[in-house]
Amino acid sequence: MVNIRALDPSASPLDYYAYELCRLREAAGLKQAQLGDIIYCSGSLIGMIENTKRVPTRDFSERVDAALGTDGHFSRLVGLVLRSQLPHWFQAYAEMEARAEYISTFQCQLVYGLLQTESYARALIGVDRPDQIDELVAARMERQLILEREQPPALWVVLGESVLHQEVGGHEVMRNQLTHLLGFANRPWVQIQVLPFSAGAHTGMQGSFNLLRFDKDPDLIYEEGYAQGYMTANPSVIRERSVGYARLQAEALSPERSAALIARVMEERYGKQPEPGGRAVA
Incomplete structure (x- = not known):
């Protein structure tokens, strides 16, 4: 059982969330197991979140709001909690990404985070952060809400063709991921192009980068390195990368031809492959 007096709500967004969950649950006269029964989860999960041992999800937060009648309190808090789980050097970029009016990105190895499926993200994050998969995947899915x-x-988005061939998580994960990319064809504010292998040497071979544009604030460029990312508003860098991005767009396939390549x-x-005995498997 959590002792609410032992919680420091000012320590972090997660601590504040835990404090509020414990406080409002007790104010409603509910034990952890009782609240768990109402929102279809275990009392031990409630306890782990109140002890900051587990990070809440958006679905959990919405169910708690409904159960406790808290008028969206936890649904508003969970965004801060999930963002705080991102690497500290990435949090500033995530905040700017959420404010951007226009995002253009070139990705030479991976699907851009805003377009990743949960299973693709889970396979990626599990390589280096197996002990933080749940919270980091939840944080990545939370970032994607800006598209909704x-x-x-x-x-x-301009993707190098190698992104389509770099197998992440197995055939089923990749098939679902490419299907997900094709699903954006009906969203006029999302455009996806593929830079084919036939383009040869190109300006994006230096690495992936994102360009953020705002209504009133200066443009930003973000580039990710092995250890951490780098963000700058330096006008000369912005100009160089903007011209480079325009060249990548010109050399890439049209959105329609890109969709055809993704489907192929x-x-x-990643289609159904025959087993040695002749039976097809996914």
Whole structure:
């Protein structure tokens, strides 16, 4: 059982969430197991979240709000909690990404985070952070909510063709991921192009980068390194990368031809494959 007096709500967003969950649950006269029964989870999960041993999800927070009648209190808090789980050097970028009016990105190895499926993200994060998979995947899914806004940012994505062939998580994960990319064809504010292998040497070979544009604030460039990312508003860097991105867009396939290539790779590389005995498997 949590002693609410032992919690320091000012220590972090997660501590504040835990404090509020314990406080409002007790104010409702509910034990952990009773609240768990109401929202279809175990009392031990409630206890772990109140002890900051587990990070809450958005679904959990919405169910708690409904059960305790807290008018969206936890649904508002969970965004801060999940963002705080991101690496400290990435948190500033995530905040700026959420404010951007226009996002353009070139990705030479991986699907951009805003377009990743949960299973693709889980496979990626599990390589280096197996002990933090749940919270980091939840944080990545939370970032993607900016695309569900009534007025989402315009998003232009150029993917190197190698992204389609770099198998992450197995055939089923990749097939679902490529299907997910094709699903954005109906969203006019999201455009996806593929830079084919036939483009040869190109300006994006220096690495992946993102360009963020705002209504009133200066543009930003973000580049990710092995240990951490780098963000700058230096005008000369912005100019160089903006011109480079325009060249990548010009050299890439059109969105329509890109979708056709994605669909072809999905079927040829990640479609149903025959087993040695002749039976097809996914």
